[in-house]
Amino acid sequence: MKVPTRRxxxxxxxxxxxxxxxxxxxxxxxxxxxxxREVDERTExxxxxxxxxxxxxxxxxxxxxxxxxxxxxxxxxxDDERRRYYRLTDFGFRVATAEAQRLEQMVRSARAKxxxxxxxxx
Amino acid sequence: MKVPTRRxxxxxxxxxxxxxxxxxxxxxxxxxxxxxREVDERTExxxxxxxxxxxxxxxxxxxxxxxxxxxxxxxxxxDDERRRYYRLTDFGFRVATAEAQRLEQMVRSARAKxxxxxxxxx
DNA sequence: AATACTATATCGGCGCGCGATATAGTTAAC
DNA sequence: GTTAACTATATCGCGCGCCGATATAGTATT
Numbered sequence: 001m002k003v004p005t006r007r008x009x010x011x012x013x014x015x016x017x018x019x020x021x022x023x024x025x026x027x028x029x030x031x032x033x034x035x036x037r038e039v040d041e042r043t044e045x046x047x048x049x050x051x052x053x054x055x056x057x058x059x060x061x062x063x064x065x066x067x068x069x070x071x072x073x074x075x076x077x078x079d080d081e082r083r084r085y086y087r088l089t090d091f092g093f094r095v096a097t098a099e100a101q102r103l104e105q106m107v108r109s110a111r112a113k114x115x116x117x118x119x120x121x122x
Numbered sequence: 123m124k125v126p127t128r129r130x131x132x133x134x135x136x137x138x139x140x141x142x143x144x145x146x147x148x149x150x151x152x153x154x155x156x157x158x159r160e161v162d163e164r165t166e167x168x169x170x171x172x173x174x175x176x177x178x179x180x181x182x183x184x185x186x187x188x189x190x191x192x193x194x195x196x197x198x199x200x201d202d203e204r205r206r207y208y209r210l211t212d213f214g215f216r217v218a219t220a221e222a223q224r225l226e227q228m229v230r231s232a233r234a235k236x237x238x239x240x241x242x243x244x
Numbered sequence: 245a246a247t248a249c250t251a252t253a254t255c256g257g258c259g260c261g262c263g264a265t266a267t268a269g270t271t272a273a274c
Numbered sequence: 275g276t277t278a279a280c281t282a283t284a285t286c287g288c289g290c291g292c293c294g295a296t297a298t299a300g301t302a303t304t
Contacts, residue, residue, distance in 0.1 A: 013138045017261065019228070026235035033282050042231060052262050055284055060260085082269080082282050093237075100232035103225050106141070109164060110222035113148035115215075137291065155251050174293050177253060182291085204251050204300080 006091065008098040011064070017053050018061060022088065022096040029070060031083040032058060058086065066092035128213065130220040133186070139175050140183060144210065144218040151192060153205035154180060180208065188214035 014022070024030060024038040036049050049057075061067045070085040088096070110116050136144070146152060146160040158171050171179075183189045192207040210218070232238050 015260065016135045023231055023235055023237075026237060031282080036282095043227075050262050050264095051282090051284075052264085052286085053260085056260075056262090059284095080269090080282070084283075096232075097237045100229060100237045103232070104229050104238065105165075107222065107226050107229055109145055110218075110225070113145055115145075115148060115219050115222045116226065139292070153251080158251095172293050172295095173251090173253075174255085174295085175291085178291075178293090181253095202251070202300090206252075 006065075008091070008095040011066075011095050012099055012102055014095070014099045015057075016047070017049060017057050018066075019096070019099050020047060020049065021054075021057055021061065022066065022092060022099075025067060025086060025088045026093070026096060029074065029085050029087040031085045033083070035086075061092070062086075065089055066095055128187075130213070130217040133188075133217050134221055134224055136217070136221045137179075138169070139171060139179050140188075141218070141221050142169060142171065143176075143179055143183065144188065144214060144221075147189060147208060147210045148215070148218060151196065151207050151209040153207045155205070157208075183214070184208075187211055188217055 020039045020043075021035055023042070024035040030038065032054055036054055039047050039049050058067070062069070066089060067086045068089050070087060073079055073083070073085060107116065111118050142161045142165075143157055145164070146157040152160065154176055158176055161169050161171050180189070184191065188211060189208045190211050192209060195201055195205070195207060229238065233240050
């Protein structure tokens, strides 16, 4: 069934926590705890998602249709029953892309204001 | 008098509103309403700072030592008495730079996850 | 005279980050 | 062998910050 067309821009700006979760799910499906570790590793320990932030965000992002839970579980043999796996929805992917473009524009502005060195055209 | 050394990283991530205000003040001193218009113009109407956000943020950023109010007013002749002018402190500048670098890293991650096309090395 | 713009300020609702806490099974140390 | 650390999910409540509404008031425009 068709969900009424929503514009990704209306969800912007995303909170850092939500964007980190979308980034973690952008390349592959993951369960909650796996998302937590991916963020920790990708940011070299600079960003730690606490359980309140993680599972609270997941709940809201599910309700907003940005992510969805998998029915089947990948690798059923070497698996932990407690895990709940999530993936991006098409809409979630578009929202993540829109946010990435917004941040890109912010960086461009920062360069124009000489807060960052200009590597190419600012 | 010397303010105890604070690390800019402890202020991150900045809220979008605070970063927009720092960007607006990065190139020149401005009064509140001027900040509002600069953000509106720079973002081509996409970001509108309401008075609650603007003056609430200014008050907090003053308390945090990110911005400071000017004693003298620039252009005293063609001026409005009601205006209150602000500028970045050295610390505010360092915080803005640190936030810009954080956003740059976010964009790099987004490119690595193929949410954005790679213009150079991602 | 009315409308719109400039300029600053406060208040209250609401969303969200986040630490604390809870539960519970697994693995590693000593 | 029990103590500790890790894996995994979930809820609660505090506090901060965004933001619209509202207020005040002078200036400019129509």
